[in-house]
Structures are given as structure tokens and as C-alpha cells.
Amino acid sequence: MQSSPEVVETSQNASKSVREIYLPPERKKVSGGGVPHVSAKNFSVYYGEFEAVKKVNADILSKYVTAIIGPSGCGKSTFLRAINRMNDLIPNSHTTGSLMFDGEDVHGKFTDEVLLRKKIGMVFQKPNPFPKSIFDNIAYGPRLHGIKDKKTLEGIVEKSLRKAALWDEVCDRLDKNALGMSGGQQQRLCFARTLAVEPEILLLDEPTSALDPKATAKIEDLIQELRGSYTIMIVTHNMQQASRVSDFTMFFYEGVLVEHAPTAQLFTKPKDSMTEDYITGRFS
Amino acid sequence: MSSEDTARQVRSSAFVVSARKRKLQKISKMAGESTLLLIASFVAVVVLFIFFFVARDAVPFFQIRGFSEFFTSTNWYPADDPPGFGSLAIIYGSLMVTVGSALIAIPMGITAAICLSDVLPFSVRQYVKPIIEMLAAIPSVAFGFFALVILAPLLQNFGGPILMWTWWLIVSPFLLLAIIVVSELLTANIASEKKRKILHATSLGVFGLIALALLFFVGRKLQGIEILTGTNALNVSIILSFMALPTIVSVSEDALQAVGRELREGSYALGATRAETIVKTILPAASSGILAAVILGIMRSLGETMVVWMASGNSSHIPDPWFNYLESVRTLTATIAGDMGEADQVTGSARFHVLFAMGLLLLVISFVSNFISERIIVRQRKVLSGQ
Amino acid sequence: MNLGTRKLLDRAFTALGLGSIAVMAMMLLVVLVPIVSKGFSAIVFKSTVEHRKMVFNEFHRGNRSALEKEIAASDAARRNVYDMLSRFESELMLMNEDKQQEYTEKYDQVKSALRGLLGPLPGDSEPALTRLTYGQNRWEKAEEKLQELLYEKKWDYSNPDVVAKEYFVSRSAGFEGTSLARLFPYVEKNIDRMLLPEWTFYWGFITDSSVDSHIFGGIWPEIQGTLFLAIGAMLFAFPLGVIAAIYFTEYAREGFFNSLLRSANSTLAGVPSIVFGLFGLAFFINTLKVSESKSVLAGSLTLAIMILPTIIRAAEEAILAVPKTYREASLGLGSTKWNTIVTVILPAALPGILTGGVISLGRAAGETAPIIFTAAVSVGSAIGLADVFTSPTPALSWNIYNLASEHEAAAEIRHVQYGMVLSLISIVLLLNLSAVILRARISKKLKG
């Protein structure tokens, strides 16, 4: 698979495991990427007393796709949701250590979580469009952030739908209820809705687990389209998917980040025996 | 300012805000939340106010007249000179119609709830629920009008036959069932097949004759009864029971539904019939919820005003004998509603305040039973969720 | 027990439950059928010329020339009756004293029965009450009055063991041999020519105000009062209830204070309605003095407090039923919590919230006890919108009670009472029906 690995330059403070990036030949180097966009240092997330994510140290490189894999309940979603502070919704959850985004502490005292979430968009496991029209779904974010002008909104809606490869399918029924679309279309609508607020990071929590194979393929294509423009983190239970779409993979086990490496390397030459057991299906 | 600092500021302006802004945000959030809290606690304030203001006007009565007369005497002559404020008969009247309606509504309500949750298929349930909701929606004054204009003349003119037919319709199926079951049980332990069959037949015959005699005898007695006034405790009890039924049915049904499928399947798997499953397994598990439902239903009867005011006859005496439902009675609610008009002109007199004393009594009873039923529901929820 | 008996018991058990439900359904029918059928007879009935006269004089509706023609025709038929009366009166003058006395008494009864049937007789002075200026408005009532004219009701006390029985004697027999004897067969034969019965759709029953405390006319003041009171109650309770529900579902943290608030809510739901009336009187009128005495405002406030718990509960349920994913999606797009509530959660919960609101509106419209001391009066005309702060109003629920139990001619105006009950039930059930439709809409909308 990785016959001639390409080495990507990374910045100084990237952690050792990802300093050298091996990309398989079919993957192009991303221009202007590879900077640590999110960095965790001794970062833990607690639910009450229970430490769901344990002292994670990692750099997520910008504009690349990072997959997060691991058995159920290992803290993948928890880690992901900590990045845009969706965990705030859960009473008595708190964090320790630091999680920096763009060099600022995400959980810091002066962080405005609303502005943060505008920068870090999220797409969820189940497609969750609002029970409104397709147009209103996508215009929801821009409207929130003060865009009222109809023309501008139309422009944003079209651009976002095109980015999400949905424009051709829905351009003639933008005023129809979004709940009338197919599951795959709904999920791409959720992508478009997130893209409309122009985030820098896309967090995807098992975005295809509720979809059929065809819709899944479309989403995967979409992720490839978006790679290079956004920093993407995707939680998935599907090993093939991880190896297909991602440049880097993080393997979590019981809240611990066991291994974080270029995908090509992690799937062929895992350093940790636990990782190997997991990717070869010896436990799940 | 170093260049690094500037760069940081430019970047961080994205989502990190100044301490002042953050503080402001926090304050406005707090302010918003406390406004909401304030509005939400309005309900609690209202409850306190209700207690306070009803009690404030009830206390003067007890100051003027003391406690014992109100609770122990049946002399209700508020307009006479000297007046009498003995409310025992009125309290008893409330009790009587409440008990009467409960006697009708509880068995009907619980069996209907069981039917809804365990017997009827979903397609039928869809049509039954609106019936119950409609019963609940009909205004009490409409029920009162029905009781006064339609039911009361019926009872007055055809009281005896109505009583007799009701007796027959309700009691004969139960007697029949009882005879079959008793005969079965009596002969169950006899070894010889032939002897058992003979004995079984005889016991069926004997009990059947006794039951028939009983039915006829009581039926004849009932038919002979002349109801002097249709506006009586029986009339009111019937109507009140139909007003309490929706509450009992829907709250009991919730309790029955809360008992999980596992329990039911477990019982069926052991070879129990549906009735056995329900009586032996589901009802015990849902019993506290059903108790709460019954309390809430009874409270509706006790607190109902218009029906009793229009159709109870409003005569403040303890019926003779005390369980005679065919006599007129007077209740607390009807007294408050009916006497305020005259009492109002002399605000401040014992006559005015005694009505508040009655209101306070109702309020306290409703508060206590509400509290109890709420505790029961909470406890059951805990038990069922395994905590 | 053997299997047969167990199965039998099982069947019996099922039958019991089905029986209870059947009895409930039957009760619903037994209550609704007479109310609906007789209620409609307040609007659709065979009216007499007297009714049309009344409508023309009191409400200025109707075709004058047609009415005049009708009156002329009925007068022509009545003239014979009046002639017979005056002939008998002159006959009466010529009788000896004993006979005169005997007949005068009977004759007065006849005259008053005729007045009830046809209105004032010639030579009567102008009656003080409007109810006496017209004859029977409704044909079925006229037929009853005719029987009263033809037969005298007497009571048989001969058997002291049983309640006295009524029996009837023909009045014409009492006037055998006088000229008046001819009057009875004449009236019996010509009654429809004198009253000209005709099927009428009297929509004015809904829109007219009442005449002479509901003897004639309609029930508009009551309907309007009911609407004012119920809508007024909603204006207070709905916003409060929805905001409280938002607090309980979105902001409240589990704890002692929160459970206290919830207990307060269910306590309020259990307070007997008459106690709300007492509270309204003691607090809003006697303490706050929102108005001098009873007023729509005081009644609305009292009703508002009564329906508050229902609204809160319904709104809470509706908000909790909104999928959590909507919340996450909105917050994930960088929306604030409050913004999420306003733009996503409330719109999605709106049908459920409205359902609760509409049902509460029905409850407020149907309640009587809380408005007895705070807002309702027995008679009165429709009040203007500006008067709601100061004046009390008639209301359907209260006037049903009042007309059925306290009106001096309660038995004479049963049709009005039935009409009122039907109107009230229609308002309440229509509101509930629309709630059901709303609820069906939600599931459809949320399913897409």
C-alpha cells in the first residue's frame, strides 16, 4: 500500500509520533496544512468522578483528515465533543489538562463557547436536520451570525450545498421540508449546514453509521473533497473507512490514547500490540 | 507590544474574548436565568398565597366561634338569630357523595384502565381514548344540568324499577361466576370421578337456587322503593363518579404501562391466563400508582362544586339511616358556592368567614392527598427503575 | 381449578373491563344526545307569529309588510275568540250573584290561559313585563298552553297512603250552557290559524342579547362573556406557563428547590375549583382591589391561576419531546442556548404547547366555580371590551346554573338552558377537537 512514502514537513512542536508523515501515493500533500490545529496536553474529561478520556497528548494537524477509532465506550465521542465544548451540555462533566485550538485554551476562562462552536463545526451520528425547509436549515447558522440579506443568504446556501455535493439534487426544492429527504441527503444537508458557518474544523461523530453503503460512499467522497480545506476529525467504527478517508488515525482504548500515527503506518505496522489486536479484529 | 502578542491577539479574537466581555456575558446569563426562575417560582408563590389568603379569612371564624361547633354540631342555621354554624352534616355530605362516587368509579376505572393497557388492541384503544378525554372535557356545569334536569326526574319517577334493573344487571353475572367457582372449589378434592360430578351438579343447583331467591327478593324490595326526591346523594354520586373516571383511568393506565413487558411475558410463560397475569403480577406491581390514581380521582369528586350544588338537594342533615343515599345532602363546596351570595353583604361576619373555613378544610385535604399521591408516584417510579 | 373455569374467569375479567368502557361510552351518549338534540331546538323550531313579532319589535329584523299581513290574518282568526269573550262578559253581567262568582273565578283562569297562548287580550292594560306582551313564541309550548286552556289540572287526594295523583277535567264542561262553551272547540280547531306556526332557523339565539331575563332572545352576552373570560385567562397563563416550562425543562437543575417548585405545581393542579373562587375574591378583589367588585379581569386572573399547571405540564411534555439532536445541531452551529430555544426548540414544540393551551382554554371556558365570586352575574347585556377591567359579565357556565336552578320560570325556558349547554359544550369540545388535530399534525410534521 505505501510503496513510496512522502514526508510532510511539520512544525516544531508537533508530537514525535506524527513528525514524519507517511502518505500513500494516492494522497496528495496538502498545501499550507500540517500545522498543529488542536493540541491536547495531559487532557482528561470527566463525567463526575469517572475519567472518560485519560491524559491525552496529541496534535491534530490542520487540513488533514484524522480518524478516531476504538472499541465502544472508549471515549471517542467524549474526546471529540470536548473539542467544541458540546460536553458543556452534560451536567457535572469537567476537564483537566489543556486543549489548545489555534494556540488558545478551549476550556479557558475567557473562551466564548458560542464563538468557538462557530469555528469548530460538528456533524452527528444520526442526520438531524431541523424540521424546517432545506433553505432555512442551511441559512440557520449564517442568520444566527447576523446575515439578514436575502441575496447573500442565497449565495451562501448555494455555495454550501455545492460543497456538500447536494446542490444538483435539491436546487429545485429548497423550500421543501428537510425531513422529506433521504437519510444520506439529510446527512449531506447537515454537512452543508455546518459548512455554511465557515468553520475551520469539522468534527464528524460516526457520520455514516446510520446510512446505507451507497450514501456512505457519497459521504466519504465528500470528505475527500473537503480534505485540504478543513481540518477534519472523524470517529468511526469502520476500519476500512478509517483507512480509506483518513491521513492520521488515533486509537483509543478505555479513555487512553494508545496510538496516534499516520493511517498508512498504523494499519500496516502498528507499534502497539493492542492496536494490532484491535485492527485485526481480535477484540472489539 | 511584541509581534508575537499582536499575532496572538489577532488569532484569538476568533473565540477568546476579553475578561470584561466574559464577565458581562456571565452576568447577563445569570440575569436571564434568574428571570426565568422568578417566573417559574410564580406557581409556588401562588400556592403560598392561596393558603395564606384563604386562611386569613378563615381564622376569624374560629376566633369568633371556636372549633368544636364547626366540627361536631349539625346545626347549620347561619342566617338565624342566634346563628348556628355546625358543619358536621355538611362535612358528612361531602364525605358521603365522595365515597359514593368512589364506590362506582374505582372498580370501573381500574378495570377500564386494565382493559386499555392489557386487553384492547392498539387499533381499538385509539377510539376509546377520545371517549375518556371527552368525558373529562365536558364542563361540570353541563353534568350538573344533566343531573338536575334529566337524571333527577328519572330517579324520582322510575326510581324503584331503575334500582331493580341495576341490581339485576350488575349482581347476577357476579353471582353466576361465584357459583361456578365455589362449586368447583368445593368438589375439587374429591377423588372419585363419578361422585365428584354428582356433587358438583348438586352444588351448582343448590347455590343457583339460593342466588336466584336472593336476586328476586332484593329486586322486589328495591322495586318497591319510592324515591321522594331525585336530587339526592345517589344522583350526585353517579355523576361524580363519571367525572372522576377519566382521571382514575388515565393515571392508572400510566401506572400499568410502567410495569414492563418482561414481567408480563414472564407470567404468561409460566402458563398463567391473562386475568391471572394481571391480578397476580401486574396489579401488585402497579398498585401504588393505581392508589395514586384513586386518590386523585376522589379528590375530583370532593372538590367538585356545580354538580353537587345543582343536584344534591342542598339539605344539611345527616341522612337517616346514615347510609341512605336516596336523601338529599349538602356538601362543603355547594355551601361555599351557595351561601357566599348572601354572606357577602356582611363581609367580616362569622357567616362570611365560615365559608373560608370550609375552603381551608378543602384546601388542606386536597394538599395532603396530593402530597401523598405524589410521594406514591415518585416511590413507584423509583422501585420500577430499580433504584 | 380446572382450565375451563380459569378460562371462564379470564373471559369474565375481560368482559368486566369492556363493560366499564362501554358504560363510559354510554354515559357520554346519554349526556350528549339529549343535550345536542334539545339544544338544537333552541335554534331550529316551529315558531309562531308571536315570535316573529317579538323579533321584529325587539331586534328590528324581519319583513314589515309580510309580518303585517301575517298579523292581520291571525287577528282575523282571533277576533272570533275575543268576540266570544265579550259576549260571555255581557252574559256574566246578567247572572245572579252566586253564579257570577262561580263563573268569574273560572273565567279568569280561562283568560289567563288565553293570555299565555295569544298575548294580551283586548282591553288589557299595557303589561309591565316584556314576557307578557307576546303570546307563545314556540309552537310546542303553544300546544302545551292549549292543553292548559282546554283542561284543568286537579289533584286526587282521596287515597292518603300514596302521593296525590293528578287528573284533568275539561274546562268546556264547566261552561256548559253559556256562550263561552263554544270557545274551546273553536280555539282547539283554529289554533294554528291564530298562531301561524312555521319552521324557523333562529340564528339570533347565538347573536341576540336576551330579552326579559331569557324569556325571549338569545345568549350572546353569555357567549361573549365566556370568550372574554377564557381568552383573558389565557393571556395571563399562557406566556407564564410556557416560560415556566422552559425553565423546568432547559435550565432547572435537580435539587431541593426544583422539586419544591414541581410539588407546588401539582398542588396547584389539585386545588378544588371553588377554592380558587374564594382566593380570587379574597386576593384579587378584596386585597389587590383590581376592581371595585366582580369583574372580567378578576375572573380571568382567577381562571389563569387555575389553568396554569395544565399549561406548564403540557408545555413541558412538548418541549421534552423535541429530539435532543435538534439542540445539539443548533448549539454545534454556534447558537446560544436562548437562541436555540427560541428558534429551534419552541417551533418544534409549538404544536404540543398549543394543544395544551387550547385544552386549557376549553377548561377555562367551562369552569363555573372560580367565577361565581369573581366575575359572573346572572343578568346583563354584553359588555364592551373597554369594560373588562371594571364590570362583571354573564357567562355561559354560570347562567346555565342560574337559569336551571334559580330562574323564576326555569321550567318554561328549558330550551334556552339546553341551548346554552349545547353552546358551551360545543365551544369546549371544538377546542378539544382542534387540539386533537393539532396533535396529529405534530407527529406528521416531525416525521417529515
Ligand SMILES: Nc1ncnc2c1ncn2[C@@H]1O[C@H](COP(=O)(O)OP(=O)(O)OP(=O)(O)O)[C@@H](O)[C@H]1O
Ligand atoms: N453523559 C454521560 N454521563 C456519564 N458517563 C458518560 C456519559 N456519556 C458517556 N459516558 C461514559 O463515558 C465513556 C465514554 O463514552 P463515549 O460516548 O465517549 O464512548 P464512545 O467511544 O463514543 O462509544 P461509542 O463507540 O459507543 O459511541 C463511556 O464509558 C460512557 O459510559
Ligand SMILES: [Mg+2]
Ligand atoms: Mg460515540
